[in-house]
Amino acid sequence: xxxxxxxxxxxxxxxxxRRVVDLIRGKSVPEAVALxxxxxxxxxxxxxxxxxxxxxNARFTADQTGExxxxxxxxxxxxxxxxxxxxxxxxxxxxxxxxxxxxxxxxISVHVAPRSTKGGAR
Numbered sequence: 001x002x003x004x005x006x007x008x009x010x011x012x013x014x015x016x017x018r019r020v021v022d023l024i025r026g027k028s029v030p031e032a033v034a035l036x037x038x039x040x041x042x043x044x045x046x047x048x049x050x051x052x053x054x055x056x057n058a059r060f061t062a063d064q065t066g067e068x069x070x071x072x073x074x075x076x077x078x079x080x081x082x083x084x085x086x087x088x089x090x091x092x093x094x095x096x097x098x099x100x101x102x103x104x105x106x107x108i109s110v111h112v113a114p115r116s117t118k119g120g121a122r
Contacts, residue, residue: 001067002077002113003058007050009084013104017043017081021108029055029074029112047108051076054110078111 010017020043024032029051036048055071062069084105090098 004111005050005053007108010046010106012043014081014083014106017106020044021079025079050108050110054112074112075115077113082107
């Protein structure tokens with residue numbers, strides 16, 4: 001029973017969010033939650049919310065199908081960050097010029113699956 005959650009248009013740059021997501025990929029859910037709670041990066045808060053949502057989706061799916069649910073048996077099978085739309089703003093500069101400021105957004109995706117179906121060549 002694999003479950004996923006996606007947060008779209010998060011106001012965090014994809015580069016910074018990828019640094020955080022790389023920490024939890026392949027880890028067990030309790031370990032990933034602990035990492036996100038104590039990570040100093042600002043992107044860890046939205047990633048934690050997406051991870052919690054993926055676990056809740058897995059719990060809901062297990063309840064619907066009548067399967068036993070154990071949060072400790074779940075593993076972050078996939079986690080990735082895609083780039084969302086960029087808001088372009090302008091800032092006045094010297095001598096009548098203007099420079100562009102890019103306010104980037106991210107789409108954060110987290111997939112959780114039971115440990116036995118994780119698979120992979122590790």
